[in-house]
Amino acid sequence: MCSDKTTDKSAPDYRNSVFLPQTDFPMRAGLPAREPDWLAHWAKIGIYDRLREKNADGSRAPFTLHDGPPYANGHLHIGHALNKTIKDIITRSHQMMGKDARYVPGWDCHGLPIEWKIEEQYRAKGLDKDAVNIIDFRQECRKFAEGWVDIQREEFKRLGVYGNWDDPYLTMNFHAEAVIAEEFMKFLMNGTLYQGSKPVMWSPVEKTALAEAEVEYHDHTSHTIWVRFQVRRGGNATMPTDEPVEYDDADQALLADQLHQASVVIWTTTPWTIPQNRAVSFNPGIAYGLYRVDALDEKSTATEGELLLLADALAQSVMDQAKVESFTRVRDVSAQELEGLTLSHPYAGVEGAQGEWDYDIPMLPGDHVTDEAGTGFVHTAPSHGDDDYQMGLKFNLPMTYNVEPDGTYRKDLPLFGGEAIIAQDGKDGPANVSNIKQLAWAGALLAKGKIKHSYPHSWRSKAPVIYRNTPQWFAAIDHKLDDGMGTYGDTIRKRALQSIEKLVKFTPEKGRNRLHSMIETRPDWVLSRQRAWGVPLTCFVKTGAKPTDPDFLLRNAEVNARIAAAFETSGADVWYEDGFKEKVLDGLVDPAAYTQVFDVLDVWFDSGSTHAFVLRDRADGTADGIADVYMEGTDQHRGWFHSSLLQGCATLGRAPYRNVVTHGFTLDEKGMKMSKSIGNTIVPEEIIKQYGADILRLWVAQTDYTADQRIGPEILKGVADSYRRLRNTLRFMLGNLEGYTEEERVIPRDMPELERWVLHRLSELDVEVRKGYESFDFQGVFQTLFTFCTVEMSAFYFDIRKDALYCDPANATRRRAARTVLDHLFNCLTTWFAPILVFTMEDVWLSRFPGEGSSVHLQDMPEVPDDWSNAVxxxxxxxxxxxxxxxxxxxxxxxxxxxxxxxxxxxxxxxxxxxxxxxxxxxxxxxxxxxxxxxxxxxxxxxxxxxxxxxxxxxxxxxxxxxGSKCQRCWKILPDVGSHKHPGTCKRCNDALG
Structure with a gap:
């Protein structure tokens, strides 16, 4: 039975003889107040440059993450914080795994995001941007970008992100502008550049073409109309209208006469495009019928007895919209019959139309037509849609130029001249309603309504966009190249697809198919923008020549060299100086014979070219101009990844990256998109003020960044709790390593089995951690290490070894072995966690190894000896x-x-x-x-x-x-307590007391 003598009150107080943990490392982190001190420490010791010095002998393999440049036009949002933290973890982890991991931060400084801000300032002052000298305006844009670069730089540094902050890359630096122009001129010289006229995404508010990456989709309520196109007659549309048509027999003539009395019904959500109609498309694979209207609702705009041509699968829905109460399917209509029809434009012969629409409308077969919605017939305006444009190319349909840059009809267009499609405030103009009224007056409107659907908007102005036919400059991605770089194909598209399939690793893997499908089906690249702030399209066209003429573009290597040299010295502004054309063409060609192009390059071309002036040209770039990693949000499959791929394939012959890593979007705790209007936004600065940047970084590491992530107050509380548990583990190690020296070290074969088991676990973790970091799986790294620290160490090993650490004699093998293991644990855990918790691990490291030049970030992850592994x-x-x-x-x-x-x-x-x-x-x-x-x-x-x-x-x-009795020093209950020299002790504690 248990002895009654559990406490010997006569025994001395042995508390001072116990080796209790000693450390100044605080329980409470105080990160918001203390993190700036570590930032100052890193700045003082020049941490980034010190890391570069580690590779002075060239022994470390290079590793480069190329920074996708954010726009320099506002404070950071939570997406920026996620993005830059992931990049920092990648760079730091590879550095600590023995690489020379360089990171050059960059900024995208040209384009609408900045130009729009300056225009807003001008509008607020009542100034007209177009009345300002263009160079002065560009200088305003430059100053604006410079200011935000400085602000964002400090905000990124506060996140703990390290890099070459003193020498970042800016797309508006003179050298960058010179290289962007040089890269563009490679397209000029290799034959891929051409001027074409085709419909492109166009922002009437911003008066410029937009790339797909500059468009976002929002719900929009549009007018929807069902319109009659009257059948004109059978036969070819080029036949005179009064020429009689002959038929083989009376039945055939009767059937044809039925069709000649009918109307083809189309459906569209863009009534404003009706004036630009040039054809109606049908699908030969769809079943069509001729339908007779029998009975009507009193509100119907249909006519009793009229004949309508419709797809069978959609006839009922059309009749419902037209408020037709009963109807009869008269007969089948074959594809051959449809193709033989010619229609009249709904505005043909209308009073006031001045003959504008008195032309034939052909019926044309097209695979893009479906019977899933509408009528089975598609109104085709080649100037205002990609499918329509492709039909126009195939059947040689004429293009129209009825819509001006500001989204209004040309002033001399009959009936509608000067009316806006999209007003300058981003709201619908009168054009849609005017067309609906005109169609009704002309008797062509069968039905109308409204539909709420996903519609493209400019992501800057938030205003709806339209497809508009304009002369633009394009890169032909299927043009055959003879440039000596044909290893992966002889066109930009082929090289891009081969790069995706053979050269690039994607994280997550689904990114491969996404980018592949985009490249596989994308049209030619629209390079031009009708704006002021950017790198101009540095080319000249022969005055009076047509784009199809072989000498339309001036291709002269010496002219190109002069342009690049001027940009290198003075920046792209020189393009706009009076006399620049004459200066660069002088002595080479007649300046009067050429016209200077003043469109600016798509900013995606700017950022897509960064590999040339960052990776290729900088001393801290790469030997082959290829980055190890491009890492951005998943939207950049159609943005930076995409443009960089196209640009690299044209000028390098392949993708400029080996890995593409993508993250999702950041949502609130309920999974909703963050919006200022809803009030659910989370600002990085606020998180840092409340918790510290390390908590934000830990949130990044804990989440599956490859999918959409959630963040909010409750989630951050959970992250902070995980942090506290981890901090306690670190504090225990520090406290029990106080005074540890090399003389105490015990080699593995002399350790107890428990310590050798810990070393084995470290050997396993070393493999898992390195594999995780190499595959960019930070969630896996953190969860593995967190579980190890809290379950295997704190709740198991530390709990067991407290007794030995506190109570064994100072020179006891078991205690020395435990402290040796803690030393190994310390070195491994601090470096394994350092890429994620940059501030906390520095705090831990300096608590043990203080010194002016000391830093955990100057360390590599320890090499774990092979003999630590012991599976048995x-x-x-x-x-x-x-x-x-x-x-x-x-x-x-x-x-x-x-x-x-x-x-x-x-x-x-x-x-x-x-x-x-x-x-x-x-x-x-x-x-x-x-x-x-x-x-x-x-x-x-x-x-x-x-x-x-x-x-x-x-x-x-x-x-x-x-x-037995309770030992007054270790508290174990043992039979021998009280039988030794020191009262109230067990043998182990008696020996420890000497």
Whole structure:
């Protein structure tokens, strides 16, 4: 039975003899107040440059993450923080794995995001941007960008992101502008550049073409109309209208006469495009019929007895919209019959139309027509839609030029001249309603309504956009290239597809198919923008020549060299100086014979060219001009990844990257998109003020960034809780390593098995951590390490070894071995976590290794010796830990019942069915593993009342109380307490006291 003498009140107070943890590392992190001190420390020691010095001998393999440039036009949002933190973790982790990981931050400085801001300032002052000298305006844009670069730089640095902040790349630097122009002129010289007229996404508010990446889709309510196109007659549309048509027999003539009395019905959500109609398309694979209207609702605009041509699958829905109460399907209509029809434009012969629309409308077969919605017939305006444009190319339809840059009809267009499609405030202009009224007056309107659907908007002005036919400059991505770089194909498209398939690794893998499908089907690249702030299209066209003429473009290498040299010296503004054309053409060609182009390049061409002036040209670039990683949001499959791929394939012959890593979008806690109007935005600055940047970085590491992530107050509280648990683990190590010296070190073969098991786990983790960082799986890295720290270390190893660390003699092998393991743990964990928790790991490191030049970020991840791995030992200790779980669960039952207060009051008997496991338990200090004063292990059958865990069969525990007295130093209850030199101690503690 347990001795009554549990406390010897006459014994001395031994508390000062126990090696309790000693550290100044605080429990409370105080990150918001303390992080700026570490930033100052890194700035003082020049941490980024110090890391570059580590590769002075060239022994470290280079690793380059090329920064996708953010726009320099506002404070950072949570997406910026996510993006830059991921990049920083990638760079730091590869640096600490032995690479020379360079990171040059950059900014996109040209284009509408900045120009729009300056225009807003002008409008607020009542100024007209077009009345300002263009160079002065460009200088305003430059100053605006410079200011925001400085602001954003400090905000990124506050996140703990390191890089070459003193020498970032800016697309508006003179050298960058010169290289962008040079890259453009490569397109000029290799034959891919051409001027064409085709419909492009156009912003009437911003008066410029837009790239797909500059468009976002929002719900929009549009007018929808069903319009009659009257059949004119059979035969070819080029036949005179009064020429009679001959038929083989009376039945054929009757059938044809039926069609000649009918109308083809189209459906569209863009009534404003009706004046530009040049054809109606049908699909030969769809079943069509001739339908007669029999009875009407009184509000119907249909006519009783009229004949309508419709797709069979859509006839009912059309009649419902037209408020037709009953109708009859007269007969089938074949594709051959449809193709033989010619229609009249709805505005043909209308009063005031001045003959503008008195032309024939052909019926043309097109695969893009479906019977899923509408009527089965598609109104075709080649100047205002891609499918329509392709039909126009195929059937040589004329283009129209009825819409001006500001989204109004040309002033001399009959009936509608000067009316706006999209007004300058971004709202619908009168053009749609005017067309609907005119169609009704002309008797062509069968039905009308409204529809709410996803519609393209400019992501800057937030205004709707239209498809508009304009002369633009294009890169022909299927043009055959003879440039000596044909390893992956002889066109831009082929090279891009081959790069995706063979050269680039995607994280997540689904990015490959996404980018591949975009490249596979994309049209030619629209390079030109009708704006002021950007790199101009540095080319000249022969005055009076047509775009199809072979000498339309001036292709002269010396002219190109002069342009690039001027840009290198003075920037792209020189293009707009008076006399520049004459200066660069002088002595080479007659300046009067050429016209200078003043469109500016699509900013995606700017950012797509960054590989040339960053990776290729900088001393901290790459030897081959190829980046190891491009990392951006998933929207950049149609943005930066896309434009860089096209640009690189034209000028490098391949993709300028080896890895493409993408992250999703950041949502609020409910999974909703963040919006200022809703009030659910999370600003990085606010998180940093409340929690510190490391909590924000930890949120990034804990989330699956490859999908959309959620963030909010409750989520951040959970992140902070994880951080506190991890911080306690680190503090325990620091406290128990106080005063540790190399003289204490114990080599693995002299360590107890428990310590060798920890070393084995470190060897396994070393592989997992490196693999995780190399594959950009930070969530996997953090969760693996967090579980190891909190479950295997804090709740197991630390809990067991507290007794040895606190109470063993200072020179005891077990205590020295435990401290040696803690030293290994410290070196591994601080460097493994350092890429994620940059501030906290610096705090931990400097707490142990203070010094003006000291930093965890100057360290590499330790090389773990091969002999630490011990699979046999690991398997043995897996069995020991399973048995331990049964013991500790048993003790918890008695503690909850208040039968014991401490596990040291117990001396359980453990019944083990497996004799091999029993031997394993006896071979180690199993009482120490279970934190009890003594323990018995037996293979005898367990009594029925023994404690068991269903998930751990074969192990049962019978509770017994420890016999003896409580040691006044270690608190174990042992029979020998009180029989030694030092009163109230056990033998171990008596020896420790000397």
């Amino acid at each position: 030992l690991a398997e043995k200790w897996e069995g020991i830990r399973r048995a331990r779980r049964v013991v500790t669960a048993s003790l918890e039952v008695h503690r909850s019942a208040k039968e014991i207060g401490s596990s040291l009051e117990a001396a359980p008997v453990v019944h083990v069915e497996d004799s091999e496991l029993a031997d394993a338990l006896r071979s180690v200090a199993f009482a120490d593993q279970c934190i009890v004063s003594s323990i018995s292990v037996t293979t005898d059958a367990a009594p029925s009342e023994a404690f068991r865990l269903p998930e751990q069969p074969g192990v049962a525990v019978v509770f017994e109380r420890a016999m």
